[in-house]
Amino acid sequence: MSEKTPYEKLGVSETAPFEEIQKAKDHLSHKHSDNFETIESIESAYDAIVMERLKLRQEGKVNVPDNIRFAEHEKKVSSYFSASNFNSIFDWVQQFIDIPSFNDILLKTGIFLALSLLVGFLRPQSSLTPLFLALGVFVNIYFLNKKENKLNRALLITLIMLSLGMIAGGSIIQLFYDSNITEEFSQSFVSIVVFFIFWLSSSFLH
Template sequence: MSEQSPYEKLGVSEGATFEEIQATRTRLLEEYADEPQKVAQVEAAYDAVLMQRLKLRQEGKIAVPDGIRFAEQASPSVQQKTASVVKESGQWFQSLLGQTDRWSWALPAIVYLALGTWVGLMPQPQGVQLAMMVATGSALYFLYRKEKRIGRSALWGFGGLIGGFVLGTVAYTLLKAVIPGLPSDTIVISWTTFLVLWGIASFLK
């Protein structure tokens, strides 16, 4: 016995109208609402019928009502929506970070690299405190130079200082038992804070 065609599975004739096909699908879905397997079979048959109708339409053999939505017509729509979301996300990210040129991140990198070297060579408390002050002041300067808003610059600058300190503390706690010869907590926390402040000063808009 030959396998049933999608029309036979759906219970309609090949000459059925689109309205009849849709009405049959709706009736069967209601009838089999409590039987997921049969619902899946109905949907598969319905999609197969629409695919055949689409092929006939592309060949110019039938006309299709405007309200009919084919499965492959949905794909470009999904792709377009996805592209739109990605584009909007990119625009948001770009507006957050701003347009950056080479010096907008290279100059802060030089400053924080120098401070990191300083702390690495002279990890005494007084030297570290002075380096932290210079690092925070540098972040305020770089942010204010871009934004011309002292309040927002101060908020991000001191927020980066606190965030870097917390992140550095957590990093040192997690890594000290894993990495032999890890530098002291003072150095790790300082380097982490410099990295956070560099990121904020360089890319945040």
């Protein structure tokens, strides 16, 4: 006796519409839910029919509803949406990133490095540290405003970066330095961290 065709296994004709094939597959799967081998045979028959119908569809010989899916197709669709979502996130992040020219980044590096060195060398004169920090704030506002001529935006970003720098600098001191460090050292170190964050924001933030 010859082996049954996929259509015969599901008990449908070769001209049966997909809705009938789907119902037959669901009915048999429910009926034989306790028999793994039978379920596997039903699934294989259904997949074979789907593959055949999709092949015929590509050849223009039969219409297959768009809601028909099988394992390989699901993986492709999933991969497509994953790549699409990744690209969307990348594009969203990219709109906030700026790629400065060599001269531009050299200028900003020189200014913030000079401020950092001055703060570091003048550590005993702690009264000057806030002055240089204020100068760094104005410099950062200037560079950010120069990009899009939006002063309010430049002020907001600078205040956020200033807060982040002070929090980061203070946290680093608490983690890696003992309680015996001087107030002058703390102010200088935090200011240098702030200048580094200012350099990042003014150079690479759009």
